[in-house]
Structures are given as C-alpha cells and as structure tokens.
Amino acid sequence: MILINDLGAHSKVLRPVIDDAIARVLSRGWFVLGPEVTAFEGEFARYVGVAKCVSLANGTDALELALRAVGVSAGDTVATVANAGMYTTTALIAINAKPFFMDVDAESCVVTLAECERAIAAGVKAVVVTHLYGRAAPELKAIVELCSARGVPLVEDCAQAHGAKIDGNMVGSFGDIACFSFYPTKNLGALGDGGAVATNNASLADTVARLRQYGWSAKYEVTLGHASNSRLDEIQAAILRGFLPLLDGWNERRRKIAKLYATLISHPNIKLPEYNAEEYVGHLYVIQTENPAALREHLKAKDIASEVHYPIPDYRQPVFKNVYADISLANTEALAKSILTLPCYPELTDEQVLQIAEAVNSWQA
Numbered sequence: 477m478i479l480i481n482d483l484g485a486h487s488k489v490l491r492p493v494i495d496d497a498i499a500r501v502l503s504r505g506w507f508v509l510g511p512e513v514t515a516f517e518g519e520f521a522r523y524v525g526v527a528k529c530v531s532l533a534n535g536t537d538a539l540e541l542a543l544r545a546v547g548v549s550a551g552d553t554v555a556t557v558a559n560a561g562m563y564t565t566t567a568l569i570a571i572n573a574k575p576f577f578m579d580v581d582a583e584s585c586v587v588t589l590a591e592c593e594r595a596i597a598a599g600v601k602a603v604v605v606t607h608l609y610g611r612a613a614p615e616l617k618a619i620v621e622l623c624s625a626r627g628v629p630l631v632e633d634c635a636q637a638h639g640a641k642i643d644g645n646m647v648g649s650f651g652d653i654a655c656f657s658f659y660p661t662k663n664l665g666a667l668g669d670g671g672a673v674a675t676n677n678a679s680l681a682d683t684v685a686r687l688r689q690y691g692w693s694a695k696y697e698v699t700l701g702h703a704s705n706s707r708l709d710e711i712q713a714a715i716l717r718g719f720l721p722l723l724d725g726w727n728e729r730r731r732k733i734a735k736l737y738a739t740l741i742s743h744p745n746i747k748l749p750e751y752n753a754e755e756y757v758g759h760l761y762v763i764q765t766e767n768p769a770a771l772r773e774h775l776k777a778k779d780i781a782s783e784v785h786y787p788i789p790d791y792r793q794p795v796f797k798n799v800y801a802d803i804s805l806a807n808t809e810a811l812a813k814s815i816l817t818l819p820c821y822p823e824l825t826d827e828q829v830l831q832i833a834e835a836v837n838s839w840q841a
C-alpha cells in the first residue's frame with residue numbers, strides 16, 4: 477500500500493536525531509518553556525527571516541492568538557478563504573468573531589488581491605492569507621501593500637508552506653504576523669502537536685507570549701484577558717531543533733516528486749498544478765478532475781491512497797446550519813468537487829512515484 481503520508485518511515489530514518497533530542501530533555505528534567513523552546517524560537521525566527529518567534533501548542537492556537545494580538549475581538553469580521561480546512565474559521569469561532577469568506581483563484585487555489593480588496597471594502601478587521609498546499613500566494617506582495625495602505629493587519633497562515641519563498645523571502649516574513657503548525661505531517665512536523673507565530677513586531681510577539689500562558693506578564697500576574705495555556709513542550713522543541721536543518725532538503729525532495737508527477741502524468745481528464753519552483757514546497761500535490769471520487773477508487777484498487785483537501789467549504793460545514801446559506805463562491809465550490817491529493821512526501825521513492833503516475837494514467841475516466 478502506498479500511503480498518503482508515511483510517518484513510520486519518516487521517524488525511522490530520524491531515530492538518532494529524535495533519541496538525542498529526547499535524551500537531552502530527559503537528562504535536564506525541564507519539560508515546559510525551557511532552553512529548548514527558547515533555542516528553537518531563535519532558530520526558527522532566523523530561518524523564516526523575522527525578529528521573533530513564539531512557539532505554541534498547535535497551529536490553530538497560533539491563528540487564534542495572532543488574531544487576538546492584532547486586535548480582533550468578539551463581533552469583529554475577519555477575511556479568510558473557505559477552502560483551507562476550516563482552521564482559521566475555527567480560530568474565529570473561538571474568538572466569537574465572524575469570517576468574511578473570500579473566493580480563491582481557480583488555478584492556484586489561493587486567495588487573490590481582488591478578493592482581499594472586496595473584503596477590505598466590506599470593513600474586515602484583519603485579513604488572513606493561507607499559503608495552501610505549500611504554495612506561497614502569488615499576489616502576496618500586492619496584498620501586503622493593500623493591507624498596509626488601508627491599515628488592515630495581515631496574518632499569514634503558513635501551516636502548509638514552511639520554507640516557500642517569494643523573491644527570495646520566506647512566507648511568514650511578509651505579513652504583520654504569521655502562523656505555523658508543526659503537526660506531524662507538515663513540512664516541518666513534530667512528533668505530536670506544535671505551532672508558532674513569527675513576526676517582526678516585538679509588541680505582537682510579546683502579546684502572543686502572554687496569551688499563551690494565562691495572560692501572565694510575570695509569574696502569577698495576569699495582565700491580559702482571553703488568554704490560554706498553549707505552550708510547546710520542551711521535547712517537541714528539541715525534536716524540531718533536530719529537524720529544522722533537514723527542512724530545506726525535505727522540501728527539495730517534495731519539489732522533485734512534484735516535478736516527476738508533472739513529467740510522468742499525462743491524462744486528458746486531469747489538470748496538474750502549475751507553480752513556480754521557489755514558491756512551492758510540495759506540501760500537497762493536488763490535481764483536478766471532473767470525477768475525483770472515481771479516480772480515488774481506481775487508485776485504491778491499486779493500493780494507492782489519496783485524499784481530498786478539503787471536501788467541504790467552511791460556509792457549508794454542518795456546524796453552521798443555514799447561517800451562510802446565501803454565500804456561494806464559484807471557484808471554492810468547483811474546486812471542492814474536483815480536487816484530489818496524490819501522495820507527496822520525502823520518503824516516497826521514485827519507483828513509487830512512477831507506480832502512482834502509471835496508475836493515474838491508466839484510469840478510464
């Protein structure tokens with residue numbers, strides 16, 4: 477069986493790095509907010525090219541705390557896409573703020589400048605740009621200019637795009653604040669949950685650092701409301717420190733797999749993703765076809781896993797009942813019915829990629 481992710485293979489190769497990280501933490505006996513967290517935050521900030529990183533328990537908390545830090549509170553409206561797995565919308569629900577759903581580009585699957593303009597004209601308090609599938613939003617620089625000209629904070633969601641660049645600068649260094657997830661399947665993944673914000677703004681970093689620990693300014697002194705307990709464990713930080721130097725190599729391998737797919741897959745009913753190499757780190761390789769369910773069955777019969785990222789637009793999620801019944805975003809809805817994710821991760825071998833491509837090519841649509 478070819479899996480959609482193979483974390484067993486991943487951690488097997490990395491066993492010496494993992495053992496070393498865990499041993500270091502165990503022998504020190506310091507498990508929460510200690511030297512590994514501090515060191516990882518410095519190393520990750522340097523990697524992204526920003527002044528500050530504040531590590532957190534997961535990427536959804538990163539979105540919530542970043543949004544709170546830029547001033548979003550109950551009753552505010554925030555712009556987000558609806559095709560990115562509901563994570564930003566979940567953070568907004570936690571704040572009791574409302575999503576303003578933006579459509580995405582039919583090719584790149586990420587938000588456009590025009591949609592950010594529409595959201596800002598509608599009076600949103602902040603804009604979230606999601607670098608979906610490992611692809612930096614192609615219009616990011618224009619979106620940064622738009623948001624700063626209008627005084628609207630820009631939050632980047634980089635949970636799927638660690639290491640993607642635009643003009644040599646990493647995603648996460650463009651907006652007012654950026655959010656990362658270190659969920660195990662991410663390009664940089666821990667062995668459990670993890671997340672972080674990255675920013676050049678020391679005051680935003682300080683606010684998030686307080687929000688992640690009960691709103692404390694100092695031990696047992698609470699100066700911020702609506703705070704959480706959202707800390708990254710020392711063990712996960714130590715493991716992430718071991719993995720970070722390997723990230724660029726992993727991203728290169730993901731890109732190579734995507735390139736192999738592009739040369740090997742040829743099917744009249746399948747559209748392959750098009751991207752600029754620097755801007756894409758191969759988090760997910762998402763193809764489009766009219767009947768993805770049938771292709772999925774065909775691949776399954778050949779022992780090849782695939783997945784749909786994501787099948788339900790946020791505004792159609794059952795939790796909302798009919799609240800967003802009047803919203804309909806053409807590209808978001810068309811994509812939800814046509815996308816399929818093929819396996820793309822560093823441990824996948826060239827032979828497996830060939831096997832998958834041949835299976836795709838043999839599909840009678």
Ligand SMILES: Cc1ncc(COP(=O)(O)O)c(C=O)c1O
Nearest residue numbers: 534535536563635636657658659
């Ligand atoms: C685009 C995006 N944003 C946010 C998140 C949330 O991260 P986490 O699962 O660590 O809460 C994820 C991943 O799950 C994601 O893919």
